[in-house]
Amino acid sequence: MNSATERAARLLRWYPRAWRERYGEEFAQLLIADMQERPRSAVRTLDVARAGLAARVAAAGLAPGLSLAGQARASLGALWAALALCLALSAAMWSQLAIAWRWTPGNPIKTPTLTTGTLTTGTLTTGVLAFIALVALAAIPVGHAVARDFGRRLVLPALVLAAALAVLAFGGHHFIYQWPGTGGRGGPAVPAGLLAFVWSLTYWFSASWGHWSYLSGLSPQDLAWMAVSPLALAAAVAAAVTLVRRADLPPRLLAYETRVAGAACAVAAVFLACCAAWVYAGGTPGPAHAGLIDIAGTALLAVALAAACQARHTALRTMRLTGRSQ
């Protein structure tokens, strides 16, 4: 392999695999011809890097660039992956804030007064419950469509999804009352068990990673769960996205999923506004104090919501073009 061929092969790595499979050989020939005319060119390298990253963004469903049939599914997958991250962050902040609020000195647990804290936790509770309901509304018809046309290409992602959900359900239940703070204290709006379960599922979202003395006091099982649970969550989301991208979903279902996702984006926006207001105010003194982890979580929530909105825009545009071409 000569120098130009090697350099062309290196430049091709900027592009996603599917793009390389389709255009890689002919693109490499063009690069080699270009290198023979201009042996060294930083502009060419930057141009290939930029176009390669743009192709990766398109392959992720965040921008146009794929065939219309694949684009809608890719965008829908990216949309729900971003919303899953929104839900995970929202649920983590909600459960920790709600439980911390119940432990705040002087806070009446049974009959909360109308304060900023109760308003925030109340809105976040409503938001999380609405978010979970919307995820169920989206998942049920997709699950039905996948089950109806189940083929070999869906076996692996379906198995990974089932395994990841089993790990989350078992682990979340196993560690439900082992964390400090859960303790079975409930309230009028949310059952203590639900709060503790969500806390257990999302305890990886914690400032304790930065406190060695606290971490060293946890058992190996607790530490393993803190490491495994986000991986299981990521595996579940990746497997669900792969199912959506590989399944033959009818256009009406894609349109329905996009509408439900729009409602979920609105819920996430309310959630973001609440979290931002709470973080901006510095939280409340005591256990419900907003820390660096909450600022990072709110910023990440904003990025995930922006990605979800971008993916939804691409999905809607693709569906309009698909409808017009039929």
Added chain:
Amino acid sequence: MRKKQDDDKPGLAGPATLILSSLADGPKHGYALTKDVEAFAGVRLAPGTLYEALARLESQGLIEALAAEDRRRPYRLTAAGATALQAHLDAQRRVAETGLRRLRANWGTP
């Protein structure tokens, strides 16, 4: 509403117009396209930009790939591509004619 309609149109900005204009003369592969565009427009399309536009035009159905020849794949204009190019160039011509007419009237340029 107007913005939504514009978003839905296949984009013919920049490289797309040059590529479609080149393919209007017959099928070409990537390197031949670069050389032809350089000759008639004085613009050298960088490889990444060229294939980004080719992939997008192909996904929009405005061009189509032919069988590969010696590891190079030629592309040709489709009927939809010819229609889109015609509409785009007509619009560009109206803009150019209006600008030239106003320059002659107000600035005395020939």
